Amino acid sequence: MSRPMSRTRACVTAALVTLTSLVALTGTTAPAYADECYSWGRTLSSGTSGPDVAELQVRVAGWAGYGVNMAIDGNYGAQTVGAVRGFQTAYGLGSDGVAGPATYAKIYELQDADCTPAHFSYAEVDGGCGAGGYGGGSVGEATVKSNLLRAMWRAEALRQRLGNQPLTVTSGFRSQACDQQVGGSGTGQHTYGTAIDLVSSAVSLCTIAGGARYAGFGGIFGPGYPGHDDHVHVDVRSGQTWSAPSCGI
Structure with missing residues (x-):
């Protein structure tokens, strides 16, 4: 059963959608806005690493493909690229395997303040x-x-x-x-x-x-x-x- 977005999440999502449009127009990379659970401050792509990559992997690991049990290791490798692409495709986003404002906006929309996903607690x-x-x-x-x-x-x-x-x-x-x-x-x-x-x-x-x-x-x-x-x-x-x-x- 779906639950309504909180006021904070709704504002965050609207801001990120606007930001995504701005990035597309200017070609610049901008940090993600604050979320109640976790916020990403940079665009992530193949070759990057760190705790923010691990946080992303937790949320997209279910989209890595048939039989792929992706490690949560903080390294943005080929499996993570594939998982991000799968996530993006599933939610109607541009499927480039790069985690930026539009991808974060969808994650923020899906997660609750305690970091659990929308339909589980x-x-x-x-x-x-x-x-x-x-x-x-x-x-x-x-x-x-x-x-x-x-x-x-x-x-x-x-x-x-x-x-x-x-x-x-x-x-x-x-x-x-x-x-x-x-x-x-x-x-x-x-x-x-x-x-x-x-x-x-x-x-x-x-x-x-x-x-x-x-x-x-x-x-x-x-x-x-x-x-x-x-x-x-x-x-x-x-x-x-x-x-x-x-x-x-």
Whole structure:
């Protein structure tokens, strides 16, 4: 379900659209304006590096292409160029692989003040088994939240790729105790905050699993995999482990 833009975000977006037009006319590069969550102060392109590149990568990693589980390493290489191009194309922007004011404006429009994407929130992915919070996992709370943010932005890309159809998170972070309580190993991907389970009232589980192959997920488990006939598990582990036999995956 979409939510209205905040007054600040609406002003930021309008300013950036105006700025983009000015840049096109003058050929100059201008810094991005302030956003409630994070602001980019320079145009980024192939060969650049730094924390601002890593922040961009978190938000565009779901657009890097089929089977590409892009690293968040702060280096603007070929995969990042491809991911930015994919993001730009998906949202009707000029597709040049360069992150400038128009690209930032769309990101600012999509993200909330806590940096989560428009259609997902920390409230949906915090501790399971009724516990809430982010403690008791296989890594510290800050790392759990960072991993969840990466997963949510890739889920946002998946949602858009599926025609902006709603996706519902049925499970996110689990403490080790909770993971064992629901039949897990106690040290699975959910305990790191890297995994979320998804369902939808609008598209099939196989459609979700199929689309997830293009959205930067290293782990995909769905119908036909034991215990996954009623949801699709996606995670941002390194490498690639996919299994949804009933969907041909």
